C-alpha cells in the first residue's frame with residue numbers, strides 16, 4: 001500500500017508568545033519523564049532507550065534548559081498516563097491536550113501537527129469522516145486522545161480498545177475490527193514494517209494531532225522556559241528530526257521473528273538437502289558395490305562357461321580334443337570345400353593294460369599325458385589330434401595324402417622309441433591309416449582306418465597298417 005498523504009508538519013512559531021525566562025534558581029535541575037513505549041516514529045522505548053522524534057526534541061530542550069532528564073520506563077501508554085497522574089514522572093514530551101489530562105498536566109505550545117486517519121481493509125469503502133462510520137467496529141489505542149474524543153463526541157461508534165496503534169492495525173487486518181483510527185505518521189510506518197498490504201487509508205480520522213510537551217502541575221513553572229526552548233528550535237532542525245525518524249526502518253520483534261522463521265526454514269531446507277545428498281551418495285556407493293559384485297559374478301560365469309566349453313570339447317587328462325569334438329567337427333562334417341586330400345591315423349598303445357596292472361593307474365595316466373605331448377610335437381600345426389577313448393588316439397591330417405600320413409606315423413614311432421616315459425618305461429603303438437577317397441563320407445574313412453588298426457594289432461602290434469582300400 002502506498003501512503004500518499006502528505007504529512008502536515010508545521011512549526012508553530014506564529015502561534016506562540018515568547019514568555020519571560022523565569023528565575024534560574026526556581027527551576028528544577030532534574031526531571032523524570034515518561035513516553036509512549038510503542039508509538040513510532042513519534043516515540044518508543046527500545047532496549048530501555050527512548051527513541052523516536054520526541055527523543056531528539058527532548059534532547060534539544062534539556063540542553064536549552066540545562067536540566068537532566070531521566071526516563072521512567074513504562075510498558076503502555078495507559079501506564080504512562082497513570083504515572084504522570086500519580087506524579088511518578090513530571091514530563092511527557094509528545095502528547096495532545098485533553099480535558100482529562102488538563103487535570104494533572106500543564107501543556108506547552110503545539111510544536112508538531114499531524115493528521116489522523118481511518119484505516120480499513122482494501123475491500124471496504126472510503127468514508128468521509130466519523131459521521132459515516134455506521135455500525136462498523138473501530139479500533140483505537142486505549143488512553144489516546146482519539147479514544148477520549150470518540151467517547152465524548154461519537155459515543156454511538158462501537159470501539160475496540162487496543163493497547164497500541166500497531167495492535168489496532170492488526171485487528172483490522174485480522175477482521176476483529178472494521179476500522180482503525182490513528183496517526184497518519186505511525187500508521188504509515190507500521191503498514192510498511194508489518195507488510196500490511198491489505199489495508200488502505202479510508203478517510204480522515206477526526207481532529208489532527210496537536211502535539212505538545214506536558215508537565216505535571218508541580219513543575220509548571222518550567223513551562224515558559226520550555227516554550228522558549230521550543231521556539232529556539234529552527235525550521236531546519238524540525239525537518240531534520242522529521243526526516244531522520246521517517247526514513248528509518250526499524251526492525252521490530254515481529255520482523256526479527258520473521259527473519260528467524262525464514263532462517264529456520266532455510267536451515268531446515270539445507271539440512272534436508274544435505275541428508276538427501278548423503279542418502280544418494282550412500283545409495284550410489286551401495287549400487288556401485290552391487291554392480292561390482294555383479295561384474296565379478298559375470299566374470300566368474302564367463303570363466304565357468306569357457307571352462308564348460310573347454311571341457312565339452314577337450315579331454316581333461318591329456319588336454320587334447322575329445323571324441324565328442326572329433327566326432328561332431330570331423331566325422332559328421334563331410335564338407336571339403338577346398339577339395340584337399342585328407343587322411344586319418346588311429347593309434348592305440350600296445351599292452352597298456354599291463355602298464356596299469358604293473359605300475360598302477362596313476363602311472364598309466366602319466367604315460368597317456370606324455371604320449372599326448374609326443375603327438376602334439378609330431379603333428380603339423382593344422383593337423384588335429386584327439387583322444388578317441390582309453391589308450392586310443394586319432395589324428396586328422398589336413399592336406400595330406402596317404403604317404404604323408406604314413407610318414408607322420410613313422411615319425412611318431414621313431415619318437416616313441418627315443419622317448420623314455422614315466423618310470424623310464426618304453427611304449428609302442430599300433431597304427432591304422434586310411435586316406436579319404438573322393439566323395440567318401442568321413443565316417444567310412446574312419447571305419448577303414450579302424451579296421452587297419454585292428455589288423456595292426458592282429459599282426460603283432462607296434463606296426464603301421466594301411467586300409468586295404470587305400
Ligand SMILES: Nc1nc2c(ncn2[C@@H]2O[C@H](COP(=O)(O)OP(=O)(O)OP(=O)(O)O)[C@@H](O)[C@H]2O)c(=O)[nH]1
Nearest residue numbers: 348349350351352353354356361362364365390391
Ligand atoms: N591309466 C589309465 N588307463 C586307462 C585309461 N583308459 C583306459 N585305460 C586302460 O587301458 C587298458 C586297455 O586294455 P586293453 O583294451 O586290454 O588293451 P591293451 O592292454 O592295450 O592291449 P592291446 O590294445 O590289445 O594291445 C585297460 O587296462 C584300461 O583300464 C585311462 O584313462 N587311464
